[in-house]
Amino acid sequence: MSENVAVIGVGHSKFGSRKDVNIPELAWESIKPALDSANIEQKDIDFFVVGNAGVWSSEAAIPALMAEYADLAPKGSMRVEAACATGNAAIRVGYQAIKSGEADVVLVLGIEKMQESPNPTVIELIGRFGSYFWEFENFGLTFPGYYALHGTAYMMKYGATEEDYARVAVKNHYYGAKNPYAQFQKEVTIEKVMEPKYVAWPFKLFDCSPITDGSACVILASEEFAKDVEDKIWIHSQGVGTGTANLSRRSDFTSLESARYAAELAYKRAGIDMDAPYKYLDGANVHDCFTAPEIIAYEDLRFAKRGEGVQLIRDEQTYIGGRIPVNVDGGLKAKGHPIGATGVSQAVEAYKQLLSKAEPGRQAEIKHGRWLAHNVGGTGHYSYVTIYGLEKLKK
């Protein structure tokens, strides 16, 4: 058993439209640098877990495929899925495998190849990650619509405007432009975001995260294995919550209850004061599948009080130098959102930020040595919050 679990290596593919590669090739783009940065070989790996939603791919057996292609057989494996929180769910399986003593070194791969699936099929398939039988099938809601319900509720209750949501896109595109792995590397202005037609009011094109192909990989290791590794970070805690399948069963559309629950668990276990957790964190990645949910995430994570999240983005408090830098890799919005890879990509970002290895112009100041990742599946159907630290967690 290993009380502490380290991230000892990371890899990240270019996110975007990756019709130039097949699934194993796309996976290898992140596996290879992860093995190299951890300075290990395949034989050192005890177990591997693949985060992949995969309903749009022809290949159903990606762990077996990678066992062969990346020479990981006969080591054990599985695939995990929690809708758009799939990547962080995969990290949880790796984390627990090591913490339980069942493995010393685990490779966690997050991968999705979504552009294989023709539009609008991919939109329908994503839509099923809510409640298929009732709200999806009967009302025809897809994800822009699901989250627009939250976006409009927040506008009604707290006076946010479409321009406020646009500010989130402007920030995330600003940092995406500095991230060579991002799908979109172009800055946008508020005017540019306001220009296109509505996808689902109040969301326009630039309020939505894109359909993305990509992979990300982390190598997790026990305290014993990690002791001689120079570049590493630690998993301090994880909190997980599940929401109801039907949004009509929720009491509140200006918050995701499962995310608040997951955050509470994670803060408690990491010894972080829930009144002002930003005083303990150097930055965060939150699940900005649309612009409005980034603001809701500020509040669910207690970076701001209820109703005051919108003020954070107005005041540029989630830029580097502000109260807490958020999504300074571009977020789902500009970096892209290959579903199974997103949560793993957040871990890669925590590693790079905490070790001050982020690209020029997007490195946060590291004072507290802690970074938070918030990964949401469906519309709060699954919420995973993971806190990473530069040093081991002090008990």
Place this chain on the structure above:
Amino acid sequence: MSENVAVIGVGHSKFGSRKDVNIPELAWESIKPALDSANIEQKDIDFFVVGNAGVWSSEAAIPALMAEYADLAPKGSMRVEAACATGNAAIRVGYQAIKSGEADVVLVLGIEKMQESPNPTVIELIGRFGSYFWEFENFGLTFPGYYALHGTAYMMKYGATEEDYARVAVKNHYYGAKNPYAQFQKEVTIEKVMEPKYVAWPFKLFDCSPITDGSACVILASEEFAKDVEDKIWIHSQGVGTGTANLSRRSDFTSLESARYAAELAYKRAGIDMDAPYKYLDGANVHDCFTAPEIIAYEDLRFAKRGEGVQLIRDEQTYIGGRIPVNVDGGLKAKGHPIGATGVSQAVEAYKQLLSKAEPGRQAEIKHGRWLAHNVGGTGHYSYVTIYGLEKLKK
């Protein structure tokens, strides 16, 4: 952290063609008795994991669906998949969650509703759990064909006959007839098995496990939580292995390398002598998706030497009273094979057998207090071997 993890409650739906229920109703058929037998309520559960392959179902978000229907929100959850070993993979996630100290009580649900999908679509979808891109797409192999390659190789090398394979069906239908949860509760004779036309030589209808709807559920708990629970068994060890995606990359068709690897790990961790593990076990459930692989499993699990597995079934040594009773619940063959539920159903069987709660005529003699479950995904793409014990593992 909990060095020892217990199974404190179990539930099992009727397996078969379950067009009378939808997915949450089918799940509840096993969740309810699992909660009841563990004598707990939903609030006691810290985390739940769903084993579900699910490519044939409309519903993509079964954990969220069950969070609502079974009142498990806001507790954390995820879905796991390892083809036909999905159920045991889900148990692994629950096991590690408790052993790592991240949870005290975990609900593990295995569920599949396969008859929703029209034939031959379901056969194609199962076929993708090999290597889609190469062997499935180019050669058109589906699972009867994949395993027939193994069945014929074993016949050629060791002189097994079609009648020998029929003996496995005869045994498993014999016990299935005594299991009220089984899909097929009718005995068959060798002559009956030999009668139908070939599905894929040497397999005929009764050599194949059926397409099944069903669910199974176990409640896992930490040593501390389980201490006052009367009826419980313990997880002694688990071994996991992965095979190559393409069968053409395998060196041997009379064995599944990943299963041998998983068995070695499981025996070693449970302190069981690999020369004669059957001397430590009261019985086993093996992955008899077809008749021939049950015989291959005897050898991969070291119940017999290489080439001698067939003699075990000829001599009725895997009936109750023989060397080691195998699949005395009917196995996948007669009980049915709802993919995500199968590995969990094996755990339910281990609980019932070790606690001497099996139905009349199919209760094995419990002398050693250990039961083995062998769950294979694809054609050895994923192998999971779990050993359960009536007492805690002595170190």
